[in-house]
Amino acid sequence: MKPESAPPDEPVESLDRLLRLPDPLPPCTRDELLGLYRQMALIRRVEELAAKAYTQRKILGFCHLYIGQESVAVGAAASTSDDYWITAYRDHGHAMAKGVSARAMMAELFGKRTGASQGQGGSMHIFDKSVRFMGGYGIVGAHVPMANGIAWAARAREEERVCVCFFGDGAANQGAFFEALCLAELYRLPVVFICENNGYAMGTPLHRQSAVTDMSLRARGVGMTREQLAGWDVQRVRQRVAAARQHALSGQGPVLLEIVTYRYRGHSMSDPAKYRPAGELEQVRERNDPLTLTRRDLQKDHGLDDAAIEAVLASVEEEADDSWAFAESSAEPDPATLYDFVYAPQTTSLAADTDLSAARPQES
Template identity: 45%
Template sequence: MAVAQNQAQDLAQSAAARQPAVVRADGAALANMTKEQELSAYHLMLLIRRFEEKAGQMYGMGLIGGFCHLYIGQEAVVVGMQMALKPGDAVITGYRDHGHMLACGMDARGVMAELTGRRNGYSKGKGGSMHMFSAEKGFFGGHGIVAAQVPLGTGLAFAAKYRGQDNVSLTYFGDGAVNQGQVYESFNMAKLWNLPAVYIVENNQYAMGTSLARASATTNLSKRGAAHGIPGEQVDGMDIRAVKAAAEKAVAWCREGNGPILLEMLTYRYRGHSMSDPAKYRTREEVEKVRNEHDPIEQVRRRLIESKRASEDDLKKIDARVRDVVNEAAEFATHDPEPDPSELYTDIYADEAR
């Protein structure tokens, strides 16, 4: 533990920790956000929410097949993290990935068309919900095997360091993935070589139908890097100000060359694990309570109104713009043709060797 404590002290003394922040009543550090940042975060979180609601509807209509994991409830995590990034940084996650792609600036039409398996989807319809990428936006997937993205994201950090760039990689994974061995293989190498890797556990409390307490011998996941000397902290993942503050601190920590850092985002998914999940493992009341008291979008909305940074009318305009974008994406994804049958045999090898 001495090592972990030393790391925590180092973290407190790092320039990264000296970001301007206010402290919430419960002690959480909150980032100051300008009006523009707050409005932009509201816009992006709402886009993710409405996009996912639409995806759920389209799944019900049979337009989206297979597995489809919705991000509703967790929007503040990716939007807040993304605010700390700069060009050249890399993002990678598991299969609950639609929100990450929209936060990275990927086009809603291309994402939705991938969900429907159409030719103008980001992966030409060959990847689907769980496997989407954008080289241009620095988004490295979209990975379907729980925790497989953790060594991959560590490799993205390795590449940044190898090239002498001050870029970082953000590797997202869930509270289910934290019990996979490869997470710790990655932690060990990341600290051994001081790689600029920000590990983000999106703890939404349930790994499919198994609550954290039923699956994990220790439930403070921010301490899971301690054995490897990786500092970590728990963050209110429902409050974008807390996420942004933690993101800025963590990203600066990595850019300064201090090696990896772990953020445990305490968050919640309102929907089931996937579309086929009846969610019998929790009560309706539990979901309603989080929704009513901690909703990440509602928090920002209330603050914008109370601070008079925006009027109800201003927000209605944003809502309308978001609905237009989502409806247009759905329309596009419904009518975009399926991939040409000849695409079956392309993109297997760079040189199409067979």
């Protein structure tokens, strides 16, 4: 922690701290890159099936798809697989990248008891404690302060772990986000904040919701280290998140990364995204599609042929179809469990070392 009452140690102008660490990881091996490609393809395929299931009313409520942004979550997972993650409502891709199975994901969307959150959460609230996936949250920006607490706990226990906190460009206008940045830098917490700038806060394009469109500049006012990078190259995301992690664990404080990306679908399934300029989506998909770019790298740098790629995609298709079948055949939550999630059962004794006689209410 910063010593209290420490005077500013440098002029304000120099508070623009860029993440200057070089790429810390060796380049991806062929198998590693193929693994990232497969994970991105699986997320996309599961999301496509989710869209289909939504139109068949097998998935209800709100459903925000991650198609187009896959390289961000998958690249980040490649360098923070053992760390804590917390994210917003567009959480399907993050959950799967962090290790939630396609089955548990799809079953949660179908509202089944085998779902990641037992059918209690739904699309926006995927949780999996076993892989330190601390949830998706539906109040924009509100989970960002929680990342600080997760990091606080990790540091208190002297774990070599950061908390990776994902949120969108829209959340970077929320008060909770600004408060979280202030506290994270003040306490030098091991947090990697990742602003996934997909260009739109629901239907409002970035330039109409923020006077500053490089959202990493939000770090400057609190003296936080920052970097802006393009998000469609999964290998670049992997390296820069690794660098941010290294910085955050070094005790020098958190990092704000703005990772520029694009969502191919509307804000949610009910949004046809007609606010987009004509041709914008097609142009992004043509130039910056994470799957296409990684496929090209696999072929160019690692000599994979089309047959090898198609074999991977076939296995992805199978796994995604299996997730649907699993979700569909799983049991609904038991109505008898309706009241099971009001209070957590007490696991620590309230009375073990205590004489309660003085505390009992007087009988009248």
